[in-house]
Amino acid sequence: xxxxxxxxxxxxxxxxxxxxxxxxxxxxxxxxxxxxxxxxxxxxxxxxxxxxxxxxxxxxxxxxxxxxxxxxxxxxxxxxxxxxxxxxxxxxxxxxxxxxxxxxxxxxxxxxx
Amino acid sequence: xxxxxxxxxxxxxxxxxxxxxxxxxxxxxxxxxxxxxxxxxxxxxxxxxxxxxxxxxxxxxxxxxxxxxxxxxxxxxxxxxxxxxxxxxxxxxxxxxxxxxxxxxxxxxxxxxxxx
Numbered sequence: 474x475x476x477x478x479x480x481x482x483x484x485x486x487x488x489x490x491x492x493x494x495x496x497x498x499x500x501x502x503x504x505x506x507x508x509x510x511x512x513x514x515x516x517x518x519x520x521x522x523x524x525x526x527x528x529x530x531x532x533x534x535x536x537x538x539x540x541x542x543x544x545x546x547x548x549x550x551x552x553x554x555x556x557x558x559x560x561x562x563x564x565x566x567x568x569x570x571x572x573x574x575x576x577x578x579x580x581x582x583x584x585x586x
Numbered sequence: 587x588x589x590x591x592x593x594x595x596x597x598x599x600x601x602x603x604x605x606x607x608x609x610x611x612x613x614x615x616x617x618x619x620x621x622x623x624x625x626x627x628x629x630x631x632x633x634x635x636x637x638x639x640x641x642x643x644x645x646x647x648x649x650x651x652x653x654x655x656x657x658x659x660x661x662x663x664x665x666x667x668x669x670x671x672x673x674x675x676x677x678x679x680x681x682x683x684x685x686x687x688x689x690x691x692x693x694x695x696x697x698x699x700x701x702x
């Protein structure tokens with residue numbers, strides 16, 4: 474069965490701190506895709522990144538970076554020099570042969586000025 | 587491209603009433619999904635369409651729920667005889683459907699349903 478676990482329910486940091494959001498996934502498939510979405514207070518889920526199971530290269534996009542490790546079934550997300558506008562709920566998600574996007578329960582990030 | 591549009595944004599209804607939500611996907615997208623999100627949880631899959639065909643329904647979708655996508659354009663989700671447990675945010679998403687396993691879904695802002 475597919476499962477995505479985000480053990481951190483809520484994280485609070487002070488602006489300019491670095492923060493890492495953890496994501497652990499379960500799937501029996503060898504081909505799958507992992508995603509991160511951001512849900513600001515407005516409610517709309519915003520796509521951040523998609524990574525396929527055969528590409529373990531870490532990715533950096535501005536202040537965002539992602540660390541994909543198949544050995545530990547983890548796909549962690551780091552925000553460097555956090556800003557107040559980063560405050561949101563962040564969801565990790567998985568798609569495998571079930572063709573459905575399965576979400577974790579989310580991590581609420583609060584960045585305080 | 588105006589994104590995925592959902593109406594209404596908020597719906598308050600009394601238990602036992604029927605409600606209908608509408609989703610207008612991004613125009614060239616052939617796949618349309620419905621998800622439900624309750625407070626403090628991630629979105630849960632309900633059903634999805636490939637054009638006008640409804641290809642899969644979750645066990646979460648009881649007989650009181652029905653979704654349609656006539657002509658493969660907009661979609662409606664109807665809940666009959668609403669119950670308090672139906673209170674949630676109902677999210678619609680669409681994608682171009684190039685490949686089922688690597689889809690980048692574009693989500694609407696959702697319809698928040700409150701059943702009193």
